[in-house]
Amino acid sequence: MGLETLLENAVVTTRLDAAIKWGRKNSLWPMPFGTACCAIEFMGVVSSMFDISRFGAEMVRFSPRQSDLLLVAGTISYKQAPILRRIYEQMCEPKWVIAMGACTSGGAFYDNYCTLQGIDKMIPVDIYVPGCPPRPEAVLDGILKLQQKIDRERVAR
């Protein structure tokens, strides 16, 4: 029993652009790159209290090749930076990045010799979520903001 049984013989018309974007934004598959406390907070976002699946992003993958949303949660050191870049490069297009928390957004209070001062020094970032760590609501807000951003992109060429 699939969707076509509900539609019976009806025809739905839409723009290709809109259909693709609708699919993309409502089925984000996040890959958490968790290195610190933000990753613990992300577990709260996924679990039933806050429930990321309300926004279609509950398919958390631990392989970059299966995901289209890189959720960087935690302090990134210079030693980790090339690893993060490799993970990002392994993801298929289209892909988006959320920088979760103060460390990924700008190094936070770790203004020192070993901490990367924001992951945007290494990979492009779409959404920055402030907080140390951010509340789950803030992460959900970030995902909604990303959905709006996906909605503004041009898909059909």
Add this chain to the structure above:
Amino acid sequence: MIGEAARARLGDAVRETRAEHGIEVLLVHPARVTDVLRFLRDDPALAFVMLLDVTATDGIQLGWPERFRVAYHLYSMVRNERVRVIANLPEAKPELPSAFGMWKSADWLERETYDQYGIVFTGHPNLVRLLNHKDFAGHPLRKDYDIKKGQWLSEPDDLMDQLEKARAGLLADY
């Protein structure tokens, strides 16, 4: 009391003894630090069998006659007591004999002290950086290192060479 016992046994290897914060501190001759550590560990009445920490202090801003001070922290379960063994090292040649042969824990502790302060532990079988990456230049916990100066790493640090060394038996007790 611990210092006196060590001095009675090892003579001028122990330069000075004092108590700080309820812990006895032994200032020792750098070249003989392993002799002192071995005595503290193997003497049945002392039995400082556990090496808790190896670390260093950079005294460049404190006006010390010698720039570095390396501290070993030992713990005796028999006595429920700690002791600190310190050695002063000059800037020109910050070298100490390794305690790797006595404690496995000395392995990473000495690597960390080498990495962060540039103290060379002679006789350590694998004295490479532990915390900072392979392209890092300098020693960040030295006070003349600019604390905000980050250094880029282009390729991920690969630990396979370490594993292969261990597999080939080149690293004792790994």
